[in-house]
């Protein structure tokens with residue numbers, strides 16, 4: 001029996017503009033991702049990969065179709081309920097890091113948990129565990145500006161993975177990292193998924209896609225092919 005998907009997208013479209021100038025960024029995508037499963041999304045520039053990820057995480061609203069996270073349909077939710085669901089269930093690793101410069105590494109990582117109502121001590125402990133997971137425990141008390149680009153990237157990853165979130169969405173998460181550190185980040189992501197989360201990883205790099213259980217190929221806003229991961 002297939003387990004219930006953590007992420008479910010049904011005939012999802014996203015159109016920008018209207019009439020002759022309309023851009024169909026996504027044109028009827030179906031995608032299910034279950035607990036324990038990492039799906040890599042590959043495709044040419046402009047094919048709709050980032051759009052797919054934003055819609056999957058409730059950061060953008062589909063023009064038509066349905067997105068469900070842990071069985072809850074995003075379409076009917078008000079902004080407040082949607083924000084609460086995002087904070088509790090979804091971890092994002094995007095190219096824009098959005099670290100808060102006036103907070104230390106540990107405070108940046110614990111913030112989503114505190115916003116979701118977890119106590120300060122518990123949040124702080126979880127943040128230290130997440131930082132250790134990306135090899136940055138020693139930088140817990142440092143501010144983002146005093147760290148390298150690669151270290152900041154790892155803090156952003158720790159923040160995305162902290163706590164019990166079940167859906168992890170990553171857009172080229174190893175962009176600023178050397179290949180060894182990048183591999184470490186993918187390993188942390190993989191471990192969280194093996195422990196019961198579901199993940200979607202947008203990547204141009206087939207070596208990274210090899211960490212996935214399944215690869216879907218997107219072209220012109222459509223899923224054109226799907227394959228089991230090949231070994232790098």
Ligand SMILES: Nc1ncnc2c1ncn2[C@@H]1O[C@H](COP(=O)(O)OP(=O)(O)OP(=O)(O)O)[C@@H](O)[C@H]1O
Nearest residue numbers: 016023024025043044045046047048049050051052
């Ligand atoms: N706000 C917007 N207004 C108009 N068109 C948009 C908007 N956002 C995205 N698009 C268009 O939608 C299409 C898909 O964009 P998207 O960013 O999802 O592609 P991508 O596959 O992630 O590209 P890349 O690999 O370069 O990051 C592109 O044609 C893009 O120009």
